[in-house]
Amino acid sequence: MTIELIEHIEPNTLRDQITCKNIADTLERHYPGWEWLVGVEHGVIRVHSMKLDGQFGFTILPDQIDNDYIVVRNMGGQLLERYGMPRGPFNYEVYRQRCQWEITNKGLRVKGDRTPDKLPRTFI
Numbered sequence: 521m522t523i524e525l526i527e528h529i530e531p532n533t534l535r536d537q538i539t540c541k542n543i544a545d546t547l548e549r550h551y552p553g554w555e556w557l558v559g560v561e562h563g564v565i566r567v568h569s570m571k572l573d574g575q576f577g578f579t580i581l582p583d584q585i586d587n588d589y590i591v592v593r594n595m596g597g598q599l600l601e602r603y604g605m606p607r608g609p610f611n612y613e614v615y616r617q618r619c620q621w622e623i624t625n626k627g628l629r630v631k632g633d634r635t636p637d638k639l640p641r642t643f644i
Contacts, residue, residue: 536560539582543567546589547596553610554600567596571610572603 540558543565547556555570557577565585568577578595585591597607604618 536563536565536582539585540565542589543585543592546592550593551596551600551608551610554596556596567592567599569596569599571615572599572605 537560540560544556544558547554547558547567553571557568557570557574559566563582565580565582566577567580568574578599580592580595600607606614
């Protein structure tokens, strides 16, 4: 039964799923607790942290990823820094002190100078 299922999955889809899992594992190993969300859409990999806004993250093409996922690790750290968070594991006290929240019709989101217009194009 499992063999039949794997035969029907396109090679690119399976490769994309493995790449997404490896990216999520890398980010969780270097920056644990930030609830990383990784997905692929039309060949472009999108990464978000659900502890941050969740709406803004970064995109990366599969060709840009090196074997050790160093580029992914650096981009994840840069995303944390753009929101004013330190690189490293999630720390609730630091998170609570540095975040100011505003209520929108979509729920809570970080307010301040870390809005989409302040982020570089690769982070939108």
